[in-house]
Amino acid sequence: AQKITQTQPGMFVQEKEAVTLDCTYDTSDQSYGLFWYKQPSSGEMIFLIYQGSYDEQNATEGRYSLNFQKARKSANLVISASQLGDSAMYFCAMREGRNGGFKTIFGAGTRLFVKA
């Protein structure tokens, strides 16, 4: 079974608008971490934001926020005020705790296109 699901292979957003990239996960661990990475066309993997399973507040980092809904097992990335430089591939990842051997599992990614 897929542990990380990103259902949107591609997304379009108009510059300056907000966009939500979906991510659902599956784990039986009580302790886990959720991450989002950005991969621009140049190929590097850039860490964006982290949410711990025990964190009560949604994580925010500048224009990035993580909409964490634990009961739904979703960890959507919200990018506010999209910029052309946000065009990239975005990966959701989960790092399971002790029960999962502290392994990191990545989703298949969502490609975001920002239109001028």
Place this chain on the structure above:
Amino acid sequence: DAGITQSPRHKVTETGTPVTLRCHQTENHRYMYWYRQDPGHGLRLIHYSYGVKDTDKGEVSDGYSVSRSKTEDFLLTLESATSSQTSVYFCAISRDRGLETQYFGPGTRLLVL
């Protein structure tokens, strides 16, 4: 930015030849990882290291070996490269084993002909 470099950044090789990729970090992080990235598969863990001379297998370790003789260096070796090992290889580091963020190197594009 985390201080992680990978070498070479690009390599073309022939089937059956050995290939070694190097990852070097300046962060003194304990954990180092090798992933491969292929279309439709996301990133998959090949091997990881939790200290000098301490390594363990990931989910796609067949055909690969690793070594870590110094904290800062983690080597990935393809003993006899095959076309199925054509991929982009990423090194990553994390401070510890827990729910720590992994930071990635710039990647190595490997083409096996």
